[in-house]
Amino acid sequence: MTITANNNKRAVLRVRPGQFVVTPAIEQVAIRALRYLASGFAIHLRGPAGTGKTTLAMHLANCLDRPIMLIFGDDEFKSSDLIGSESGYTHKKLLDNYIHSVLKVEDEFKQNWVDSRLTLACREGLTLVYDEFNRSRPEVNNVLLSALEEKILTLPPSSNQPEYLHVHSQFRAIFTSNPEEYCGVHSTQDALMDRLVTINMPEPDELTQTEILANKTGINRLDAHLIVQLVKAFRLRTGGEKTSGLRSCLMIAKVCAEHNILVSPENSDFREICADVLFNRTKWSASEATTIFLELLNHIRVLPVEESQDSITPENTDAMLTAFPERLVDVASPKEESEAGAEGGFPTIIDSNFSDLHPEDPQQPVVDKPVPFEKEIYQYLQQRKSAALAVIQKEFNLNRISTTNALNALEQKGLVSKNDRLYTIEEPN
Numbered sequence: 001m002t003i004t005a006n007n008n009k010r011a012v013l014r015v016r017p018g019q020f021v022v023t024p025a026i027e028q029v030a031i032r033a034l035r036y037l038a039s040g041f042a043i044h045l046r047g048p049a050g051t052g053k054t055t056l057a058m059h060l061a062n063c064l065d066r067p068i069m070l071i072f073g074d075d076e077f078k079s080s081d082l083i084g085s086e087s088g089y090t091h092k093k094l095l096d097n098y099i100h101s102v103l104k105v106e107d108e109f110k111q112n113w114v115d116s117r118l119t120l121a122c123r124e125g126l127t128l129v130y131d132e133f134n135r136s137r138p139e140v141n142n143v144l145l146s147a148l149e150e151k152i153l154t155l156p157p158s159s160n161q162p163e164y165l166h167v168h169s170q171f172r173a174i175f176t177s178n179p180e181e182y183c184g185v186h187s188t189q190d191a192l193m194d195r196l197v198t199i200n201m202p203e204p205d206e207l208t209q210t211e212i213l214a215n216k217t218g219i220n221r222l223d224a225h226l227i228v229q230l231v232k233a234f235r236l237r238t239g240g241e242k243t244s245g246l247r248s249c250l251m252i253a254k255v256c257a258e259h260n261i262l263v264s265p266e267n268s269d270f271r272e273i274c275a276d277v278l279f280n281r282t283k284w285s286a287s288e289a290t291t292i293f294l295e296l297l298n299h300i301r302v303l304p305v306e307e308s309q310d311s312i313t314p315e316n317t318d319a320m321l322t323a324f325p326e327r328l329v330d331v332a333s334p335k336e337e338s339e340a341g342a343e344g345g346f347p348t349i350i351d352s353n354f355s356d357l358h359p360e361d362p363q364q365p366v367v368d369k370p371v372p373f374e375k376e377i378y379q380y381l382q383q384r385k386s387a388a389l390a391v392i393q394k395e396f397n398l399n400r401i402s403t404t405n406a407l408n409a410l411e412q413k414g415l416v417s418k419n420d421r422l423y424t425i426e427e428p429n
Ligand SMILES: Nc1ncnc2c1ncn2[C@@H]1O[C@H](COP(=O)(O)OP(=O)(O)OP(=O)(O)O)[C@@H](O)[C@H]1O
Pocket: 019, 020, 021, 022, 026, 047, 048, 049, 050, 051, 052, 053, 054, 055, 056, 176, 177, 178, 212, 216, 246, 247, 250
């Protein structure tokens, strides 16, 4: 492919494959987005910072298998930054002295038109990724309206340039934006929004975050999952949902991986890194953040051996954070944790004392939620007297973690006991 605008040759990108992590949640969004792109529509990925919008946009653009033109929205942008402008002159002087006694001089000054990135993408049929487009002022983005709808890009009147450019049939556009409450973001004109298919990108689920951490930093999945849950629990407690926790997780994981720091609540280096990364992202004072963080670390629980990493799914990891298991391991008691760890357990954060607290006032409990399926499993065991975990799991079509959470709660209440992997109903005295 020939790309004519000198300045923009370097702007055409090819994404290196193999760096993009695909989980079921991401795949689902990608399939949706590609469907619209294939039908010729522009898509718009909207969500809080760090939810993976740019990464997904680049992946989608790569799937279209055309060169990619990347633009970052900017408040300083002028229309000419998108479409191009006259730049400099060509000066042509023709000296005709064929006959020595006659000197003919032709002097010509011609303005040169230089395409900017949008024009080049429209002309050549590239895939435009306009990242954080609502950082540019709305009027600057007006040139996109006719390009997206009528497939015509209007160029300024120019001596050597047609005023209308017919957009190439393979031109596609992918926009990303942060919500309007973000600093430095402009509200978007309705006419542009009307031309885009907007897909909201929430915080990636735990499985996705865990996979991204493991892939990008090389740490193992158990450590990755521990970091993801710790960051998630901290952000839930401190109201940090304006952004995603993914970047914080990546920072913590990368530093731990590169400096051989043990990912463990008992390790002071690990705690320090988490504090450095997380505390300044909250509105809470350092001392309040420290209190919350230490409380969280003190409520890390180790799930039984049956919980292998295969059972990490968005459903059961969410359940972990809403369940109320009582079998907590205090980080202040290393013996207990190492015993639990020796079972081959899977460390995870449980906010048993936290998720039921009012977000604005940690002292105020909101509701006392029962553990899901606790009652049903108890009734089932009353009939059967005892059953193995796998049998109960199958009976209720649950995953292991949800089943164990319910059984742990029943054990704690003295209603069920576990013996030789069998859960048995406790007869009342
Ligand atoms: N599917 C993925 N595969 C690999 N890495 C990912 C994936 N999704 C996100 N990431 C990583 O997560 C981090 C945040 O992603 P990204 O920059 O795409 O978020 P964003 O929503 O565009 O953020 P912002 O709004 O602040 O620009 C990056 O380091 C990125 O590499």
